Amino acid sequence: MDVPAGEPRRLAAVAVVLPEGVTPPGTRGRILHEALALYAESGFHGTSIRAIASRVGINSATLYSHYPSKAHVLAELVLIGHRELHARLTAALATHAAPAEQLTALVRAHVQLHTDFPLLAVVTDSELHALPAELSAPALELRDACRRMLLDVLRRGSEQSVFRMPDLVLAATAIGGMGMRVAHWFGPDQPYTREQVAGSYAHFALRIAGAEQP
Amino acid sequence: MDVPAGEPRRLAAVAVVLPEGVTPPGTRGRILHEALALYAESGFHGTSIRAIASRVGINSATLYSHYPSKAHVLAELVLIGHRELHARLTAALATHAAPAEQLTALVRAHVQLHTDFPLLAVVTDSELHALPAELSAPALELRDACRRMLLDVLRRGSEQSVFRMPDLVLAATAIGGMGMRVAHWFGPDQPYTREQVAGSYAHFALRIAGAEQP
Amino acid sequence: MDVPAGEPRRLAAVAVVLPEGVTPPGTRGRILHEALALYAESGFHGTSIRAIASRVGINSATLYSHYPSKAHVLAELVLIGHRELHARLTAALATHAAPAEQLTALVRAHVQLHTDFPLLAVVTDSELHALPAELSAPALELRDACRRMLLDVLRRGSEQSVFRMPDLVLAATAIGGMGMRVAHWFGPDQPYTREQVAGSYAHFALRIAGAEQP
Amino acid sequence: MDVPAGEPRRLAAVAVVLPEGVTPPGTRGRILHEALALYAESGFHGTSIRAIASRVGINSATLYSHYPSKAHVLAELVLIGHRELHARLTAALATHAAPAEQLTALVRAHVQLHTDFPLLAVVTDSELHALPAELSAPALELRDACRRMLLDVLRRGSEQSVFRMPDLVLAATAIGGMGMRVAHWFGPDQPYTREQVAGSYAHFALRIAGAEQP
DNA sequence: CATGAATGAGCATTCATTCAT
DNA sequence: AATGAATGAATGCTCATTCAT
Numbered sequence: 001m002d003v004p005a006g007e008p009r010r011l012a013a014v015a016v017v018l019p020e021g022v023t024p025p026g027t028r029g030r031i032l033h034e035a036l037a038l039y040a041e042s043g044f045h046g047t048s049i050r051a052i053a054s055r056v057g058i059n060s061a062t063l064y065s066h067y068p069s070k071a072h073v074l075a076e077l078v079l080i081g082h083r084e085l086h087a088r089l090t091a092a093l094a095t096h097a098a099p100a101e102q103l104t105a106l107v108r109a110h111v112q113l114h115t116d117f118p119l120l121a122v123v124t125d126s127e128l129h130a131l132p133a134e135l136s137a138p139a140l141e142l143r144d145a146c147r148r149m150l151l152d153v154l155r156r157g158s159e160q161s162v163f164r165m166p167d168l169v170l171a172a173t174a175i176g177g178m179g180m181r182v183a184h185w186f187g188p189d190q191p192y193t194r195e196q197v198a199g200s201y202a203h204f205a206l207r208i209a210g211a212e213q214p
Numbered sequence: 215m216d217v218p219a220g221e222p223r224r225l226a227a228v229a230v231v232l233p234e235g236v237t238p239p240g241t242r243g244r245i246l247h248e249a250l251a252l253y254a255e256s257g258f259h260g261t262s263i264r265a266i267a268s269r270v271g272i273n274s275a276t277l278y279s280h281y282p283s284k285a286h287v288l289a290e291l292v293l294i295g296h297r298e299l300h301a302r303l304t305a306a307l308a309t310h311a312a313p314a315e316q317l318t319a320l321v322r323a324h325v326q327l328h329t330d331f332p333l334l335a336v337v338t339d340s341e342l343h344a345l346p347a348e349l350s351a352p353a354l355e356l357r358d359a360c361r362r363m364l365l366d367v368l369r370r371g372s373e374q375s376v377f378r379m380p381d382l383v384l385a386a387t388a389i390g391g392m393g394m395r396v397a398h399w400f401g402p403d404q405p406y407t408r409e410q411v412a413g414s415y416a417h418f419a420l421r422i423a424g425a426e427q428p
Numbered sequence: 429m430d431v432p433a434g435e436p437r438r439l440a441a442v443a444v445v446l447p448e449g450v451t452p453p454g455t456r457g458r459i460l461h462e463a464l465a466l467y468a469e470s471g472f473h474g475t476s477i478r479a480i481a482s483r484v485g486i487n488s489a490t491l492y493s494h495y496p497s498k499a500h501v502l503a504e505l506v507l508i509g510h511r512e513l514h515a516r517l518t519a520a521l522a523t524h525a526a527p528a529e530q531l532t533a534l535v536r537a538h539v540q541l542h543t544d545f546p547l548l549a550v551v552t553d554s555e556l557h558a559l560p561a562e563l564s565a566p567a568l569e570l571r572d573a574c575r576r577m578l579l580d581v582l583r584r585g586s587e588q589s590v591f592r593m594p595d596l597v598l599a600a601t602a603i604g605g606m607g608m609r610v611a612h613w614f615g616p617d618q619p620y621t622r623e624q625v626a627g628s629y630a631h632f633a634l635r636i637a638g639a640e641q642p
Numbered sequence: 643m644d645v646p647a648g649e650p651r652r653l654a655a656v657a658v659v660l661p662e663g664v665t666p667p668g669t670r671g672r673i674l675h676e677a678l679a680l681y682a683e684s685g686f687h688g689t690s691i692r693a694i695a696s697r698v699g700i701n702s703a704t705l706y707s708h709y710p711s712k713a714h715v716l717a718e719l720v721l722i723g724h725r726e727l728h729a730r731l732t733a734a735l736a737t738h739a740a741p742a743e744q745l746t747a748l749v750r751a752h753v754q755l756h757t758d759f760p761l762l763a764v765v766t767d768s769e770l771h772a773l774p775a776e777l778s779a780p781a782l783e784l785r786d787a788c789r790r791m792l793l794d795v796l797r798r799g800s801e802q803s804v805f806r807m808p809d810l811v812l813a814a815t816a817i818g819g820m821g822m823r824v825a826h827w828f829g830p831d832q833p834y835t836r837e838q839v840a841g842s843y844a845h846f847a848l849r850i851a852g853a854e855q856p
Numbered sequence: 857c858a859t860g861a862a863t864g865a866g867c868a869t870t871c872a873t874t875c876a877t
Numbered sequence: 878a879a880t881g882a883a884t885g886a887a888t889g890c891t892c893a894t895t896c897a898t
Contacts, residue, residue: 703871
């Protein structure tokens with residue numbers, strides 16, 4: 001029931017994009033790019049240090065001049081992804097004060113992160129568990145903060161009777177879950193723009209929350 | 215924004231459960247069980263044939279008396295998962311004729327598959343891409359059939375003006391996506407029963423579809 | 429300088445032929461046939477017990493009802509080959525009393541063994557060394573007897589001044605060596621009959637021995 | 643009828659010798675040496691990468707820093723062997739213009755290659771078929787060129803009525819075959835020098851060709 | 857006689873990582 | 878910063894052989 005047509009690849013997107021400003025320059029940045037492409041396609045355990053190095057055009061030993069281990073490369077990607085999500089959600093939340101507008105902004109931001117950086121989102125969501133606890137901890141804190149933002153908005157909307165939903169936490173899981181999945185099917189082969197998807201999903205979120213319909 | 219509290223594990227569930235009647239007997243079935251546990255926790259590439267064999271209590275070479283390769287073990291799991299989903303959705307669809315009731319039944323079935331067999335669902339959804347095309351093909355056909363069931367119900371509901379949504383396909387991706395994610399957080403550590411989750415999610419789906427609210 | 433055109437296969441012939449009367453009946457005989465084909469093509473170490481069993485159409489365990497080990501199958505082939513050679517050479521020697529006629533008969537028999545049973549000859553010559561000493565011993569005795577037959581004929585011819593050659597042993601190695609190589613290139617793809625090859629090689633042997641030319 | 647006394651070993655020689663100047667330096671060269679010894683004794687399939695590495699004194703993984711596969715090690719040996727043969731035959735041919743002298747030089751060179759590098763000759767002749775076609779192709783071309791050199795000399799000798807033989811191609815197979823076999827029995831345990839063997843075999847070749855005897 | 861399941865040892869190869877240069 | 882060589886451990890898988898049925 002993952003809707004757009006089923007190909008065996010893990011995601012539909014191809015372009016390897018990282019948020020601006022956060023990618024380190026030079027070889028270190030190229031390592032990050034190529035690792036992202038491979039981790040997204042084949043997963044952390046399915047990707048070898050040699051495969052990354054080969055795509056970068058360096059010797060695999062050289063990678064260790066830039067990162068202390070294969071896991072640290074993933075950790076940096078996972079952290080970049082979570083930081084970008086957290087920053088966007090924080091900014092979205094600040095644009096409005098009313099829960100309905102905040103929920104809209106939050107979901108739009110969440111979805112657009114997944115349309116703008118689908119590879120990063122897939123890696124951030126699906127490969128985090130491959131990291132040892134001490135490397136995933138910073139990302140997990142950000143993830144928790146993001147989760148609380150959504151729950152807070154839903155709670156305030158409920159308290160103000162702007163929202164009406166059977167269960168707050170379940171609504172949050174539903175809204176979060178549908179957004180995360182976008183990274184897997186969004187890509188150049190389907191007809192929607194990022195704004196269309198984000199807008200529709202924000203609309204769905206309002207409906208899930210039981211917001212008064214305009 | 216994956217809501218219940220963040221631990222580094224890939225899913226919250228622990229019990230290894232497979233649908234009744236489809237698990238082969240004897241050693242072959244035990245291999246399937248232990249492989250499911252490991253594939254769910256560490257992924258296909260993160261799981262070694264020796265790790266599976268060791269949990270089963272057999273020599274790793276013995277595994278090859280039952281499956282021709284590591285990938286065939288995954289292929290059987292993935293196929294079982296898709297078959298169970300397809301069977302449940304088909305049965306759900308048959309219980310009613312009206313789109314709203316059908317959508318409710320469909321989403322309840324979809325969600326309950328993810329609460330009843332969370333490990334299988336995670337493997338089915340996340341590890342399918344590790345298979346060579348010829349091994350994933352049967353599952354992909356079933357997946358496509360499931361996708362069409364959901365789209366058909368939404369389409370008929372729209373045509374009968376029972377549903378009202380901005381875009382049919384996007385609604386389907388949202389409904390499907392939120393259900394798939396359930397496998398990751400549902401487990402013994404959270405307070406909801408399978409019926410509560412299924413009921414709430416069916417409710418959310420109706421709202422996403424813009425169904426007339428009672 | 430192995431003359432007919434160079435293909436990567438080990439020998440040109442294809443038909444799997446064993447001497448009449450010596451092949452055991454039933455499954456045991458079929459094992460011998462298929463083992464011969466595989467040992468000739470890929471060598472003892474390059475052939476697995478399962479490959480033999482698969483060609484025979486039996487389970488690999490069944491092979492052990494007929495032979496105590498993989499090496500014993502080879503040992504039987506090697507012994508059959510040496511027995512056939514020894515029998516033919518003995519018969520050839522008995523047909524005449526004069527050294528020149530004896531040498532002719534001996535070389536014709538030697539060459540024809542290699543044209544009649546090229547696979548067996550290749551296995552007999554090239555795979556014997558893969559056997560443990562106790563399994564190869566009976567064949568080695570026969571091989572030694574064959575060697576002595578040739579040397580004796582050459583010696584008697586020399587003593588009677590029918591032959592005239594720089595060195596007896598070296599002549600024997602040359603005559604033996606050229607005959608052994610026949611198994612590698614003789615086959616249906618080249619224009620000579622077994623009689624033509626045998627006749628020419630016998631002629632060459634007489635010349636090597638420095639026999640009076642008719 | 644392989645004449646010098648029968649031991650179960652594949653060849654009588656022990657010293658591992660490779661042509662000067664062509665062996666790569668350092669670890670790569672040592673790998674080549676030890677692989678030659680083992681391939682000659684036990685064949686390609688009977689030799690493990692670990693056995694080679696152990697004789698070299700390196701970890702088996704280190705071998706892959708020098709050769710991409712076990713087959714590539716054999717391919718290099720087989721190519722060295724064929725190159726050396728081709729070079730020696732070419733040089734031999736150039737020393738004289740008359741067919742009889744050319745045949746003598748050719749056979750002396752052929753035989754001496756087998757006395758000087760018996761292990762290499764055995765591997766070159768007997769293990770080539772274990773290579774995939776693309777790895778054996780360069781050697782097969784050289785082998786073909788060598789074959790044509792011998793045939794050309796025999797043909798010119800026949801045309802000039804210096805040689806007189808029943809069949810050109812069969813004479814070539816005989817001359818080539820007897821030379822190849824030398825690698826198997828020549829060694830420290832027998833009384834002939836390389837020059838004695840080469841001289842006698844050249845003499846035999848002239849007789850096979852039916853050359854006018856001085 | 858034949859089998860399917862089982863095994864311990866071994867296979868070629870790849871792994872992430874280290875280190876001297 | 879970058880490399881080629883090196884390594885110990887591990888990879889998926891095949892080996893010849895055994896054994897209960």
